[in-house]
Amino acid sequence: MTPQQQANAAVADPVCTLSDAVNQAIDIAMEEDSEVFCLGEDIEDPIGGVMKGTKGLSTKYGRDRVRNTPISEQAIVGAAIGASLVGMRPIAEVMLMDFFAVAMDQVANHAAKLRYMSGGRTNVPITIRTSVGGGRQFGAQHSQSLEGWMMQTPGLKVVMPSTPRDAKGLLYTCIFDDDPCIHMEALTLLFTRGPVPAGRYAIPLGVADVKRSGDDVTLVTWGWQVPEALAAAEQLESEGISTEVIDLRTLVPLDIDAVLQSAERTKRVLIVHAATQFAGPGAEIAAVVSHELFGELEKPVERMGSVYSPIPYAAELETLHYPERLRIAEAVRRLA
Amino acid sequence: MTPQQQANAAVADPVCTLSDAVNQAIDIAMEEDSEVFCLGEDIEDPIGGVMKGTKGLSTKYGRDRVRNTPISEQAIVGAAIGASLVGMRPIAEVMLMDFFAVAMDQVANHAAKLRYMSGGRTNVPITIRTSVGGGRQFGAQHSQSLEGWMMQTPGLKVVMPSTPRDAKGLLYTCIFDDDPCIHMEALTLLFTRGPVPAGRYAIPLGVADVKRSGDDVTLVTWGWQVPEALAAAEQLESEGISTEVIDLRTLVPLDIDAVLQSAERTKRVLIVHAATQFAGPGAEIAAVVSHELFGELEKPVERMGSVYSPIPYAAELETLHYPERLRIAEAVRRLA
C-alpha cells in the first residue's frame, strides 16, 4: 500500500494492538502455508508468548506447529535454520533482543551466511521475532536495541515496525521472504493500538514510509522512536517548523533513496534511534547522506541515538538515556 | 612513546614477530603481577596457543597460571570475568574473533555492563585476546573483523595493533587497564617482523599513531589494513600524491581528534578497514568528520571497507572482498 492508500484505508480499518497485528500476520501465514510453524519459549497457550504474539495459535494449529522450547536460544535459532534449509518457514521467537547475544553464532555465522557459503544451494528463510526493550525500566540486559549488530552482519534482513499496520504487513513479508529476517517488536509499542486492515497484505522490505510530510527538516527514524519523533514534529508545527518524519521500517534493506530525496529538499537531516549513537545505525545513514549530498546541505547531518553507556534502571536516568520528544524537538530547532 | 621516539628507538630495537611481541607483553605482565593469568583453548605448552601467543609461558609460570580450557567460549570469557571481579587480571584467548559470536552474552551483557550495572562497585579488568582472520582463505566463519559489534557495545575497549611494537605496548596496557579490553591480533600480521623495544613499556589506549605523514589526503585505518595503506601511500608518493596514514590502533577509545587535525589540513579523508563497510566502524568516523568539518572539506569523506557479503573462500574472490593496496591507491587518487 502507498502511504496515501494507507491513509484512506485507515478510516475504516479495525483497530488493534501491534501485538494483535503480529498475531494476525502469523495466523494468516500459518493458515495459508502448512510449512509455516513457530517455535520459542512459552509461545504455546494459555500464555501464547509473553508478548502474546502467538496467543491462540497453538490451540488453533496444534502444538506441533506452535511449539514451546526449553530456554535454549542457540537451539531455537538453530532448529529454525535447519527446518528452513529444506524449505519450511519457521518463525522463531527470541523473547528479548538482548538474548540474541546468546544465539549470535547461529544468527551471524549460520543463518546469515549459509546461502553464500553454499554458493546458493541452500537458503535460510527464517523469521526471528524478538521484543526490544527500552523505556520500561527493564535495566541494562533487557533494553537493548541491537539492530546495529544485525546490520553489520551481511546476509540478514532487519525490520522494525512502528505501527500495528506496518507490523502485520512487514511480518507477513518476512515470513515468506527467502532470506533470514529479524523482526524487532518494541515493547513500548506492542500494546499501543492502531488501524490494521483485515486479511492478508504484504508490505515490501526496503521501502521507507513518510509518516509525516514536511519541508524544513528531515527526521529519519524507526521503531519506538517514531511516535516520539511525530510528537516532536507536532509540537514544532505549532512553532512554524515543518518536519518530515521518515520511518525507515527496515534497516536492511535500507531505503536510503527515500532519505536522500527528502534531504535534497530540506537540506537538513536529523537521525534518531534507540540504539547507541556511537558507531550505531545512524552513522551509516549520516555518512551516506553527507557523502551523497556533499555541498548541498545547509547544516551538517545530526544524529541522536542513545547515550554511550549501558542502559540505566532508574526512570529518571532512563528518560535521559534514550532520545525523547523534548530533546528531539530541540535538536530539530537547532537545525531549522 | 611518541612516533619520533619510536622511530629513533627502532634503529636499535631487536626484531621479532607480532606474535612474539604479544608473548613478551604477557610474559612481562605475568612476571610483574602474580594476579595476571591466562586461560583459553590450547594455550599451554607444547602448543602455547595456536598462534603461539603464550608459547613457553605455561612452562615458565605453571599450568595454574596458563591454563587450557575445554572448547567453551562462554565459560572462558565468563570465568575471566569472575576472576576479574575480585581484582585478578585474566587474559582470555578466544581462538578466532568469529567465535565471539558464541560468547557475546558474556562479552556484551556481562563484561561490558557489570561496572555500570553495579554502580561502580565492581569492574571487569579482563583482556580478551583474539585472532582476526581475513586474507588467508579461511572462509566465511574464520575471517571476520567484528570490531563494529564491539564498538556498538558501550563498556568495551577495542584495540587492534598493526605492528609488533604497538602490539606489545598496547597489550601490556590492556592487561593492566581496569576495563574489559578486546585485543585483536590479525592473522596476516602475526608472523610479520618488526622492531620491538626490550623490556616493559606501555602505549596508552586512545592515541592514534601517524604511521606516515602526508599533506594531500588523510588515510585512516587500523590492523592489517595499515600495511596495505602504507604500500598504497608509497606508490602514490612516486606519483606525487602525499598521503598521511593514521593508524587508529584503538577503536574505543577513538582518537577522533587525531583524525580531525589531519583532515583539517588535507581536507580529504579516506577510511579503510577490513570490517564490512555497510554500517561498519568507518561510518562513525565518516559521520563525525563530515559533521565537524562541515563546509571545510574539499571532497566528501570516502570509505572503503569489505564488501557486503560473507567472506568468500576462493583466493580470487577474497582479494576482491577486502580493501587492498591497489584499490586503496585508486581511491586516494580519486580524492587527491
Added chain:
Amino acid sequence: MTALTNDAALRIFRTMTTIRTTENRIIRGLNSGELTMTFYTVRGQEAIPAAIGEHLRREDYMVTTYRGMHDCIAKGVPLEELLAEMCGKSTGTSKGKGGPMHVSDPHSGLMVTTGVVGGGLPIAVGLALSSALRGDGRVTVVNFGDGATSIGATHEAVNLAALWQVPVVFVCQNNRYGEHTKFADYTRSASLAERFATYGLSARAVDGNSIEAMSEAAEAAITQARSGGGPTFLECMTYRLGGHSFGSTTEYMDPDELARAEAEEPVARNRRWLVAERGIGEDVLNQMEAEVEAQVESALTFAKNSDPPPPEELHTDVFSTMAASPR
C-alpha cells in the same frame, strides 16, 4: 558434619522470615501503587539461601539471578541498600542504575545478579578459580533456576568447574517452572542431579524446603569446596508459589499441585517444625517476627525516602577513568 543446633535453625528461620516479610511488604506496595518495580517472587524458596547463608562466610562469593532477592538477603546485602536499588534510588547498591535484576554488593560477597538465564554460572566458576589460585579459602555459591539447565552456558560452566575442581557450589533452585513451562515440558531428563553427576562432580537432590535437609546439604557442599574437595551440584527441590513475576498469571499451573505446595510452604512448615521438633517457643518466634517486621518497614522507608540518582550518573561507571564518550 556438625548437627544443626537450635540457634542455627533459628538464625536460618529468621532469614527466611526476613525474606518473606520483605516480599509481603513489597507485594503490598505494588498492589497499592505505593511501589513500582519488576518483581520476581521468591515465595516458597526461602529455605534454600537461608540455609546456605548459615554456612557461608561474609567473604565468600555469591552469584544470583533476577529471582534473587532471597539470595541477596541471605548473603547479607544490607536490606536498606537492597530495597533502595529495587526502587531505583541513589542509595541503592548500584546507585539505582542496576535495578532489581542487577544487585551487586561486594562488601557482603554478593558479586553478580544477572538477568540472563545461565549467565551467572561461568562467572561463578571464575570467582571460584580466583580462590583456587589465591588459596584464599573462599567458596562461591551460584544460584539459578531449573530452567537454566537447558542453556549452553550452564553446561560449559559445570564441565569447567568439575575439570578444574574449583570451590564452587551450583545451587539449582528447582521450582519446577521456567517462566510458564513445566519441568517435564522442557526436558526428558529424569533428574537434574543425575544429569549433572555425569560431569564428574558431586551432585545430589535435596528437599529445598526443609531447613534441616538444606542445611545439611549446604554444609557438606561448602565444606567440601572449602577443603579443596571440588564442586557440588545441588538440585534443591522447591516450588514457585506464584506466577513468574508480579502481575503474571498462573493459569498454566496445576491448581491441585499448587494448593499442595502452598499447604507445605516452607515458612509455615519450618515454623511448625521448630515448635514441634525443636521445642522453640511461640513467644520466641513471635518476638523475632515482630523485630523483622520493624526492620523491613524501616528499610523500606529508607528506600522510599532516598533520592533518585542525579543526571550526572548517566555517564559515570561506563569506564574506569574516561568520560562516558568513547572518544
Added chain:
Amino acid sequence: MTALTNDAALRIFRTMTTIRTTENRIIRGLNSGELTMTFYTVRGQEAIPAAIGEHLRREDYMVTTYRGMHDCIAKGVPLEELLAEMCGKSTGTSKGKGGPMHVSDPHSGLMVTTGVVGGGLPIAVGLALSSALRGDGRVTVVNFGDGATSIGATHEAVNLAALWQVPVVFVCQNNRYGEHTKFADYTRSASLAERFATYGLSARAVDGNSIEAMSEAAEAAITQARSGGGPTFLECMTYRLGGHSFGSTTEYMDPDELARAEAEEPVARNRRWLVAERGIGEDVLNQMEAEVEAQVESALTFAKNSDPPPPEELHTDVFSTMAASPR
C-alpha cells in the same frame, strides 16, 4: 536388525577406501605444492561415516564439520564437486565460495558443513524436526567431534532433540583430541555416552573403527529414528592418526598410543577382517582399490582443471533477489 552381508561390508569398505585414497592424494598434492588448502585429516575415522552411509538413503540429511571430507564422501557428495570446492573452483559444491569448511550439497543430502565447533547440532535438530512435521520418514545424521561436547550448543541441541523425539542421530566421532587437547584434559566425564544418556535419549559407545560394530550401531540408530523411536547419541570411538590439520604438529600426542592406534588403523584392520573373517579375495580388493584410485585421480584432475569463480560471484548469493548491497 539384519546381519551384515558381504556385499554391504564391501560397499562400506569401498567407501573407506575412497576416503583414504582421496586423503592420501590430497596430502601428496599439499606436500608437493600442487595443491593449497586448509586440510583436516580424517585418517583413522573412515569406518564411521562409511558404515553410516550404508544405512542412509540419499534423501536423508547429514550435517558435518570442517573435519568432514569422509562424511561428505560417504553421504554421496560427488567427488568432483567436493574436490573442486576444496580447491576453490567454480565447479565446486559452493562455486568455490564456501571452501573445505563449508560444503553443502542438498542433492546428496549433505546439508551443512560448519567450521564452528558445535554449530551444526542445533541445525540438525531443525532438519529432523522438518521430517517429523512433514512425516517424510527422513533421518538426519549430525557429525561432530568429542571436543564439541564441551560447548553449549551441543547440550541445547541434544536436550531439545530428546524432548521432541525427532529423528536425528548424533554421531560423536571421539578421536580423543580437540585440536591439541586430550579428552581427559577437557572433561572429568568418564564417558560421553553415559553423560548424554541422562538427557533421556538412547546413547551408547561403539567401536568406530570396526565395520561390523559401526554398521550394527548405525543401523539400530537410524532404524529407530526412522520408525519414530526417537534420537540416539552414538559415541564412536576412534583415533585421530595425525595432527589437527595439515602441517600441524603431533608433539603433544602420546607416541606409544599413536603407534598402537596406527597399528590398528581402520582401513588395514577392516581389510584384514574382510579377508580373514569374510573370505573376500585379495583380487577383489585389489581391483576395487585400483578403480577407486582412478576415480580419485580423475576427480582431482577435474577440480584442478576447473576455473576459479568469476568476480561477479563476489556479490551473488548474499540475498535471494537483491544485489549484494543492502540498499
